[in-house]
Amino acid sequence: MSDSDGDEDPFYDAVEYLAKAGPMDLGTGIEESKLAISLFMNNRFAEARALLKPWADESMYHALGYGVFEFLEAVLTFEQQHIESAAETLEQSVQVCNKFRKKNSMYESLGKIVRRPNYDALTEEEIHAELCYAECLLLRAVLTFIEDENLISFVKGGLRMRSCLKCYRECWNILRYRNWDGSLHKDHFESGVRMGVGAYNLLISMLPAKIMKLLEFIGFSGNRETGLGQLHLGCDLAGSLRQILCSMVLLGFHLFVSYVLGYGDGDLVLAERLINQQLSSFPDGVWYNFFKGRLEYVKGNVNPAIEWYSRAWQSQSEWVQFHHLCYWELMWANCFKQDWISSRDFADLLLHESRWSRTIYGYQKASFMCMMSEKLGRFETAELLQLFKDIPGWKQRIAGKSIPMEKFAVKKCERFFAQGNKLILPAVELLYLWNGFKVLGKQGDLVRPLLALVERHVRDLAREKDGGGGFYVDNLCLLLLLRGMCLRYLDRVGEAEADFLGVIAYEKQLLHDAYLVPYSTYELAMSYWSQGNTQGAEVTLENAKNNYKGYALESRLHFRIHSALSELRASRSVGQAGGTTSNGRKTSVPFL
Template identity: 35%
Template sequence: MTELLIASEMKGTLRNPLVCMTLLGWHLIASYLVGWAQPDVKLCEKLIVPLSRDYPNGAIALFLKARLYLVKGDIENAIYFYGRSIEVQNVYKQFHHVCYWELLFAYSYLRKWDKAANHAKKLLDESKWSRCCYTYMLAMLIDADKGVPKREETVRYLLEKVPKLRLRIAGKSIPVEKFCEKKVLRYHRQGRLLFTHYEFMYFWNGFTILENNRELIKPILEDIEAIWKEEQSDDKDDYGLYLLLKGVSHRNLGELLDAEWCFLKILEIERFLTDYSYVTPNACFELAQTRKGMGRNDEVRPLLEKALSYRGYSLETKLHFRIHAAMENLENK
C-alpha cells in the first residue's frame, strides 16, 4: 500500500493512472467487500481529480467518480455519473451490468423502488451472473412498490421461478442463491415478503454507506416502523429482523441507546429464531459496534468473538469478513 501511495504521486508517468484506479478500487469497492468499509475519502477525492481531468469520458474514471459520490452519501450525483459511465462506451456490456447493480442500490437508498426494479430487470435480461438472484431482487423490489398493478401476482410468479434458477459450481451452491431460495420457501409458508428490500440492502453494505447521509436514514427508519405497525406480526423471526434493521438505523443516526436496546432484545429472543438464525450473529456484531461508539471498548472484542462463534447460518462468510476487519481495526488501535 505504501508503494502504491508513492507511485500515485508520480505525475505524468504510465503507472500513475493505473495506481490511482487501484487505490480507488480498494477504498471505494474492495474495502466494502472484505468488511473493512473505512475508505480514506480525502485520499479518494485527491486521486479522482487527475483521472477525471485526463479521462473525462473514461468509463472506469466515471464509474469510480460515481462510486465516490455514493460512498460520500451524495446519491443523486452518483446516479448521474453511473449513467455517464454507461453512455460513454458500448463495447463492454458487462461493465454496464456493474453500473446497473450500483444504480439498483442507489435508487433503493432513495426508496425509488420502481427505478431500482427497472435496473434489476435489466440485469435479469442481460447478465448471466445469477438469474436466481436477479429474479429474487426484482420480486422484492416490485413488492416494495405498493403502486404496481397486479403486484402480488407478479411477485408470486417471479418467486416461483427462483428455486429452478439456482446454479451449482463444482457441486457447490452460491451462498446468495441459497439465501434467496430460503426466503422464497418462507414466502410460500407465510404468504408475504417482509422487510426483504431493506434486508438485502443491509447485507450489501447499504446502511454502512448511508452513515454519511443521515437524511436518507430517517425516512428509511420511518418506513420500517410504518411497515411493522401495519403488519403487527407475531412471528419471532419477523420481529428479530425488524429489530435488526431498526437498531442499525438508530446506530447510523447516532441514537446508540435505542440501537443497543434493539440488539439486546434480539439476544433475548435468540432461541425462538429459526428461519432467520442469521439475525442473532449480525445483531451481536452490531452491538459490538454500538458499544464501541459508546466508548465501552473493553466489551467490543468479547462480543465480536461471540458473533464469530455462531455457525451454519445464511451469508455467514460476509459477516466473518466484517468481524475479522473489526478485530484487526481494534488491534491496530
C-alpha cells in the first residue's frame, strides 16, 4: 500500500460511518461526493456507494452520485435487472434534483424570451440543482436507448436529450452572466458545466454529415474543437468536483474514439500527462492503470500494454465488469503478436462472462481458432464447428434492428460452411475492421510478420483457384486489402495503392463482400493524403461516401470518412479569420 493510501484510510473510515443527522447542506454534499469519487478511483466501490446511498433521496449530489454508480453497473453488465434498477434510481435522482431547482412562474418564463433573466437572484442551491438535474437527465436518456428494444425508447431518449440540452444551455448562461463574487462553489459548478458542454459537443461532432444535418434540423449541433476546449478548461480547475471526470472524457476521446472511429491520432502527450497526474493519486486504481495500458497500446508498445492491462485487471475483484474491458484489450494486444491461443482465451472469457454481445465474442473466438486450425485437435475442431452453428442464434435486435457487426458475423458463419469449413484470415479481417492497423502500423516489427502471413495466403489461394466454390474473387480482394494495409504502413506506398486499386477493379465480380470496394477506396484516399495529394484524397473520399450503398458495416466507414474529410478541410482553413473550425462553425459560444 502506498503512503498516500495510508494517509487517507483514517479519513475514509471516519466519514464512512457518520450517522445521518439533520438536513444535508450543499457544501457537505459536494465534499462527500468528492470523497466518493476518491473511494471509487481507489477501487473501493462498495464504500463509495455506501457513503452516498443514505442521502440519495434528499441531497442532489448524493442522488446524482448514487445514480452514476447504478448507471455504470447497468452499462457494464448489460443485465436487465441492473438496467431496471438504474432506471428507477435515476428517475428518483431526477426528482430529487428537481425539488431544488428554481420554479418559474408563467410570467417569468415568458419574460425569458425577451430579456435575460437575473441569474444573481438564484441561490447557489438552485444553480447546482439545475446542473445536477441536467446530468441526471443525460444519464437517464442514455439508459433509455438501451432499456427497451423498440422505437418508443429512442423517441423517449431523444426527448430527454432535448430537455437535458435546454438545462445545459441554462447552466452555460448562468456561468457566463452570474456575478460570482464571494461564491464558495463556483469551481464545482463550472467544472460540471464545462464537462457537460464539452462531452455534448464532442459526441454530436463525431456523427456523420447526414445524421448531423438531421440533428441540426431538430435543434442539435456540436463542434469538436469547442468540446475539447471546454473539457481542457474543466481539467484545469484543480480540486473541482468534476475535474477527474473531465480528464476521463478527454482520455476516452484521445485513446479510444480517435482510433475506433477513425479520427487522427489522439493527443498522446496530453493523455500521458493526465494519466501520470492521476496515477500519483490513485496508483492502484483500475481506471488509470487501464488508461496507462491503452496509452502503451496505441503507441504500439504491445508488451508494456499487456503488463498494464493485466495489472488493472488484477487490481480489484469487486466489479468484475472492469475485467471485461481489460480482456477486450488483451485479446487484441495478443492478436497483434499473432498469439492466437491467448487471443482465443480472452475471447472465451468475454463470451462466457460478458453479456454485451455473445455473437461478436463468439465470432471473435471462432476467428482466432480458425487462425490455428492446422493445430486444432479433434475436440477443438468439434468445438469450432459447434461455435459457428451457435453464433447466429445469439444475434440481438435493438429497436427492431440488428447490430451491424453481429450481422457481419452471422454472414461469415454462413460463409464458413459454404467454403468447406474454413475462412480466410478472419482474425486479421476483424483487426482491420476495428481499425487495429492504425496502432499495429506504428511498429514495423509487428507489421512485417503479418505481411508474410498475408502473402502466404495469397500464394495458397492462387493454387486453390479452381476449387474456391465461387468465393475466389472475394477472398482475393480481402487479401489484397490486407496486404495493401501492411505495405502502406511499411512505406511501400506504390505497391499498397496497386492493391487497393486491384480490389476496386474487381467490383463487378465480387459476389459477397461488397464492403471491400468502398473500404479500399477509403484506404486509397488515405494513401493519397499521406503523399500530400489532398485534392486526390478529397475526391476519392467523396467517391467512397457517395458511390456505394447497402454494404456491410456502411455506417462504420462513414464515421471514418466524415472524420477524414473534416480533418482534410480543417487543414485548409488554418489561419482563416474568425476562428472557424474543421466544420466551419465559430468556436466562441457552445450550442450555436
